[in-house]
Amino acid sequence: MALRLSVVAVLLLLSAASTTTTTTAAPAQALTGCSDKCGNLTIPYPFGMKTDCLLRKEFFINCSHTTQPPTAYLMYSDLIVTNIYLDEGELQILNDVGRACYDEEGGYQTDRSIKPQLLLQPPYTISNTKNKFYAVGCDTSAIVNAFRGKEEFITGCMSICNSLGSVEKSCSGVGCCQINIPSGLYNLTVELNSFKNHTRIWNFNPCSYGFIAEEGLFNFSPSSFEDLNYSALLPMVANWAIGNEIDTCETAQKRLDYACNANSNCVNRPIDGSVGYLCQCLPGYEGNPYHPDGCQGDL
Ligand SMILES: *[C@@H]1O[C@H](CO)[C@@H](O)[C@H](O)[C@H]1NC(C)=O
Ligand SMILES: *[C@@H]1O[C@H](CO)[C@@H](O)[C@H](O)[C@H]1NC(C)=O
Ligand SMILES: *[C@@H]1O[C@H](CO)[C@@H](O)[C@H](O)[C@H]1NC(C)=O
Ligand SMILES: *[C@@H]1O[C@H](CO)[C@@H](O)[C@H](O)[C@H]1NC(C)=O
Ligand SMILES: *[C@@H]1O[C@H](CO)[C@@H](O)[C@H](O)[C@H]1NC(C)=O
Numbered sequence: 514m515a516l517r518l519s520v521v522a523v524l525l526l527l528s529a530a531s532t533t534t535t536t537t538a539a540p541a542q543a544l545t546g547c548s549d550k551c552g553n554l555t556i557p558y559p560f561g562m563k564t565d566c567l568l569r570k571e572f573f574i575n576c577s578h579t580t581q582p583p584t585a586y587l588m589y590s591d592l593i594v595t596n597i598y599l600d601e602g603e604l605q606i607l608n609d610v611g612r613a614c615y616d617e618e619g620g621y622q623t624d625r626s627i628k629p630q631l632l633l634q635p636p637y638t639i640s641n642t643k644n645k646f647y648a649v650g651c652d653t654s655a656i657v658n659a660f661r662g663k664e665e666f667i668t669g670c671m672s673i674c675n676s677l678g679s680v681e682k683s684c685s686g687v688g689c690c691q692i693n694i695p696s697g698l699y700n701l702t703v704e705l706n707s708f709k710n711h712t713r714i715w716n717f718n719p720c721s722y723g724f725i726a727e728e729g730l731f732n733f734s735p736s737s738f739e740d741l742n743y744s745a746l747l748p749m750v751a752n753w754a755i756g757n758e759i760d761t762c763e764t765a766q767k768r769l770d771y772a773c774n775a776n777s778n779c780v781n782r783p784i785d786g787s788v789g790y791l792c793q794c795l796p797g798y799e800g801n802p803y804h805p806d807g808c809q810g811d812l
Contacts, residue, residue: 619710754789775807
């Protein structure tokens with residue numbers, strides 16, 4: 514609790530210190546007096562970078578200016594946000610590639626390995642339509658551990674091969690396997706195991722990899738065995754919504770904190786296992802349905 518309070522105090526100081534206002538002809542994306550840019554990333558309301566610029570605390574974006582261009586982190590996490598999609602209720606974030614590396618004798622190399630924990634939690638869930646789970650390696654078994662609703666969920670795939678020559682140029686099961694994931698996953702961890710600690714294939718593949726990635730943005734080829742060694746982050750898509758698992762359009766519309774404004778519609782998240790609702794401009798209207806000004810008609 515003390516930690517949470519001090520973070521809020523820092524945020525209040527930050528908002529008092531900065532008074533940047535942007536005026537543009539396009540419909541406002543952020544609240545009046547609030548910036549809508551972190552570098553070249555647009556941060557539309559309900560997201561915001563200061564306490565009085567966001568709808569709920571889970572829509573806080575930490576825009577860190579210690580990097581050039583600035584980096585947008587989701588809430589208080591180290592997940593980097595690279596796109597916010599208002600209409601779809603989606604977010605593109607960068608996710609760690611899980612890695613388990615071995616030395617020539619089959620000893621596990623702790624310093625070169627990464628055990629990813631994707632600690633997203635509702636109203637954020639992992640998109641099942643935009644992502645796949647991939648495991649890369651020739652002595653590799655990868656397990657996804659996650660929550661779905663209140664239940665624990667486990668899935669995964671494995672890939673065993675003997676030579677680089679047998680590895681295909683697409684993720685088809687030799688050197689790389691991919692699986693669909695169900696909707697509504699959150700709090701996800703990846704566990705990598707091997708059968709012979711990569712000893713028989715070490716000369717061309719000393720590491721196993723496992724990760725969720727946006728479909729189409731990871732293209733497997735035999736060089737992935739080395740490439741993944743360096744690119745530790747890959748894009749993936751998370752779903753977001755307003756509210757929690759008990760919020761539907763029907764119940765939310767009766768409450769004072771209903772988030773859909775003028776000329777917009779409420780839509781329930783259609784996917785099983787997901788939470789809350791989204792707002793969308795009525796046909797013929799455009800803008801930001803979450804903004805107090807609502808959506809505007811064609812001028
Ligand atoms: C944002 O900036 C980065 C680096 O400056 C650039 O690579 C990227 O293409 C830019 N994105 C857009 C949407 O302009
Ligand atoms: C924002 O991110 C930076 C860089 O990771 C971190 O140092 C800082 O504590 C974060 N701020 C908040 C409010 O989480
Ligand atoms: C194989 O790797 C596991 C960790 O993944 C380790 O506990 C075990 O000692 C290793 N076996 C050998 C023979 O080094
Ligand atoms: C998900 O992770 C968060 C952060 O570690 C934790 O507070 C929460 O209890 C976890 N939820 C479940 C269902 O394990
Ligand atoms: C992976 O990177 C490490 C250093 O980060 C390097 O020592 C190793 O040779 C690389 N492995 C491959 C297969 O490229």
